[in-house]
Amino acid sequence: MKTLNDFNFKNKKAIIRVDFNVPLNDKFEVTDATRIQAAKPTIIKILEDGGSCVLMSHLGRPKGKQEEFSLKHIVAKVKEIIGVNVKFVDDSIGEKVEEAVANLEDGEILLLENLRFYEEEKKGDVAFAEKLSKLGDIYVNDAFGTAHRAHASTTIIAQFFEDNKCFGSLLAREIESIDKVLNNSEKPVLAILGGAKVSSKITVIENILDKVDHLIIGGGMTFTFVKAQGGSVGDSICEDDKMELALDILKQAKEKGVEVHIPVDVIAADDFSNTANTQVLDVTQIPDGWQGLDAGPKSLAIFDEVVNKSKTILWNGPLGVFEMESFAKGTIALGHSIDNSTKNGAFSLVGGGDSVAAVKQFGFADKVSYVSTGGGAMLEMLEGKSLPGIEAILK
């Protein structure tokens, strides 16, 4: 696995694929700069070697050239975080870009315009990728969040750099962290899978059963498992067509010696609303008109015990509807348990869109061992898939 340390970038131009797909508010200000922060070590290493950086990224899912998706909105933020002036060119290929790259001096950074302004990017167009490849001497992929996309700048471009390509330090760290959980883990290993639906996590659950000793299933998925075993779930979210599968997962877990922990009680509400009436109910006895929106106190006590005896912890998906204060307690309590266990030496990895939002919102981001910058990319790795962006560097 070639990394930045295999190269000296002195007098070299690095063309770096970063994932600066960051959220913006209605004033086009960056509201969460984690992904920019995460790319800093790679950029700094190249500048300190005496090289220059040509940064390329996508932002959102524009349909053609849409001003609101321009990367010009993030230039100031990148400059603030990296601490070096950032030049911007309002295109990603063509004469203007080539000129800007030619004028780029060692120690300087140039940010290109949103790659997805060209439909060739998502199509993985070879000619477009080749044009991008001309913009640097060494190709660095540091875009973990987009590594599951076989796009021109993430995958196809790599073929134009025989030996001169490598993983950026973020991408390398993401791969190592997931590997530490899935393949090189200290036992007992625990996976906590929450979130809304069983259907979006089936492949993850199936892949993970071979890797873990304990599995906590929470969030909206709970009720498909409970109903499949004969419980009454009232109006809780439930995928009836996945009940067979839920039973099969439980059977597989038993055969593989994996202990599965599902909430035994829930905070039930009479409406999907923060101001609904609530009561704590046995998870198997939720009457019609009520729905489980968070894990209850007995469940949290059990989960706390499991988390604290685990040495490796993977967390994907919230335990309840954490966006509403009334149903955030389970997710917060789980965060505290993981914090505690991490302090006692466990390795904890949090990944997935909503769980990462939750750990940030509740202040646990600095308390776990590693927070992934990938949503879809992280899930695909947990499903056991190989990611095209990673494969392209290894070829």
Ligand SMILES: Nc1ncnc2c1ncn2[C@@H]1O[C@H](COP(=O)(O)OP(=O)(O)OP(=O)(O)O)[C@@H](O)[C@H]1O
């Ligand atoms: N009991 C519940 N009933 C309904 N929705 C729930 C329940 N528990 C959690 N959710 C919802 O599940 C959503 C998160 O599900 P999702 O599967 O997207 O999570 P994730 O794995 O963190 O994110 P991603 O899939 O983007 O990686 C949250 O919006 C949360 O409100």
Ligand SMILES: O=C(O)[C@H](O)COP(=O)(O)O
């Ligand atoms: O935020 C993400 O998950 C990545 O930047 C990929 O974005 P995409 O789902 O639009 O390809």
